[in-house]
Amino acid sequence: MKKGFSILASVLLAGGMLAGCSSGGGSNDSGGASSTGAAAGGDKKDAGQKVTITVWSLDNGWEWLDKAVDDFKKENANIDVQISKYGTDPIKENLKLAANSKTLPDMWFTWGGSLGSFYPENGLTLDLTQIAKDHKYAELYNKAALDMSTYHGKLSGIPLHLNVLGMWYPNSVYEKANLKPPATFADFEAQLKTLKDSGVTPLAFGSKGGWHTMRLTEALLEHFGGPELHDKLTSLNASWNDPAVVKTFEKLKEYTDKGYFPKGYVSLDPQEAEALIYQQKAGLINEGTWFDRNLNTNATDAKNFSVFKFPTEQKPARPSVFAEMFQINGTADKAKQEAAVKLAEYVTSVNVVNKYIEDYGSPAALNTKISDKTPHLKELLDSANDGAFLIMDQALPQQVIQKVFEAQDRVAIGEWTPQQAAQEIDKAATDYKNKK
Template sequence: MKKWVALLASVLLVVTGAVGCSSDAGQQSQEGSSSGSPKVSISLWTLNTGWAWLQSAVKDFESANPDIDVELTQYEVDPFKENLKVAASSKTLPDMWFTWGGSLGSFYPENGMTMDLTQVAKDHKWSEKYNKTAIDMSTFNGKISGIPMHLNVLGMWYPKELYQKLNLKAPSKFADFESQLKTLKDNGVTPLAFGSKGGWHTMRLTEQLLEHFAGPELHDKLNNLEASWNDPAVVKTFEKIKEYTDKGYFPMGYSSLDPSEAEMLFYQQSAGIINEGTWFDGNITENGFDPAKFDVFNFPTEQTPTRASVFAEMLQINGASDPAKQEAAIKLGEYLTSVEVVNKYINDYGSPATLGFTVSEKTPHIQPLLDSAKNGGFLITDQALPQEVVQKLFEAQDKVALNEWTPQQAAENMENAVSAYKSKQK
């Protein structure tokens, strides 16, 4: 009996101590908060390249919201994608993360990992704050699954000085484009600054060639898996990749070249053309160059309408986070995409999905690129296709370049990958 009394006393002592500690902790949280609410800590993952402004913006947000702490983690592109995959599989995703649209961003809502923001968008009048295309590209299965951040348009960039030296101007036809590639090569300049490590950089050229040879209607059907990839237009596309490789139009060893290294060749004018988007003014400035010394043109094709490669980027919120964290994440996401923040950091922000922002003189190519998509756009390939099919495309590009597959074999393997994907969906 004495043992039970002693045990009961011990339990009561522990409980009392725990309550006291909990009370003290709550009091400390409230004392550290101007609003008297417990402090909320949220984790945010983003890219680092082109995002130098973010740390300052987060500090401003924390100053204005002393009840919220933001744990910011930033990665390079490919490590970021890999870390997100690992976190998704281990159910350790952060409270909020940056991602792309299409099949990259859809993975998380399709697997029940994101917060449904449809009602938030309605209550907070997102239709008055964000570009409709960006909202649409952040919507999956009828539900808004991300806070729109960027609306990006890709184009072909070139150094003005180099083009003036060689008496070249932006091409308007595909034949003119190919003639320029030869002129650049004949003058000791690598025509195309592409690095295929990771696959996505070269993919940007592959998709433009496919748009040219297939035309908009077939291109869309291919991306929607509604047409066979074992098609003459696909074969012609891979034939061009092989032709440009054989002619030395890409940097030597480009199949394993990091895109950032290819970018440096472009700045040095040892390479002539690079396919980048509305964020690239910021990249140029960040690397110590003047954006005004470069210009951009839409990939030249006789197809009508002439469409640009486009994609949206967003901030998704963890559906498993507790409501207080979700509320704080919404507040942070809307702050980071507000006109106030966009205009403050416009020189580095990229191409905002936010309406009503002021275009900066230091980002002179955003508006021309956005204008180039007025006739329409196609969703960039690594967001349009299922990821396992995207990986097969990356493999096909490399194997064609390395003479391991013929263009016909590349097209056949693409169709096999599509068939394998479809069979898993039944």
């Protein structure tokens, strides 16, 4: 799926995700499930055929899902749900292994873009297009989240979260260094030096898995290349062997050499990098609309932290966005598919979101509440008012983004020059296009 996310601003707020914040409350063509009831969860005490479904989800901060599934099972006595939870990188790895061995669960969490597209492209997911029409998904979920869950015109997942990213910092660290959110890129760089001189790690990134440092890489690429070139690069309509790409990797190397990242960050787990922020031993981290919840979960208070859009003179100044969803196994039997759709619609419904809003994150459902414990959610969503770009590990084909990850590490440890990084990524992009 390739879409122009420079127009995401109008889509993000269309339908009233914020306006309604005070309200309560490749596809498998042959697998068309029948209508499963309203998206709020179906009839209570359904006495139909007994069925057990398996679900894979993330682990950190997902206790709300266990509670919601317990609620669901009370209303649907004929459906048993078995949940397995994984970390961010383990779920990616285990899903691919399960796909190759034909042992995928009945329903699983994944991301939009190229991360989620693998499964419909290989005929592993239920085509939800007709179900979406029957159940009026356009009235239930944010259009941007639906778009990011759609491949070749077919809906491949039920949207769960819609996320916008920004630069977070502990207020105490900035106050101690007498800093305010930077207005320009030059201000940002000056603050990195000030933070370093004050005895804290300026940038809390862990490059194990590649995706965490990638958030800074893509922000730098947006700054040096501008929105038009950035979009062309991620859609493989421009050469990666470009001066803006070289400049991006020069800057990553510069920040590495100046000690702006944690020591040994190339092999550091992102959660270890996050811990530096919780402990207020680091200045900045690039996280999204879920980070209020992370802060509250880790024995701190989200109100003691602030967030700003990555500073750039580019117009519009765009943050990155991405969606998360539940996909349904296209090869499961019909009863399991219907039960899985029913569950996915239930745990993404307005009533469930509002019940667990303090822990839920940034919902894809429309007309949901915003909790007092997520004080930065509206600010982050508003930051996309002038446009946004799809996060790079979902916008790029996976074989290309893996080369970006490799380039980040090799430049950091001095094995590649920034020019070599640009050339190697361009070669990977060319190889991908030639194979397609």
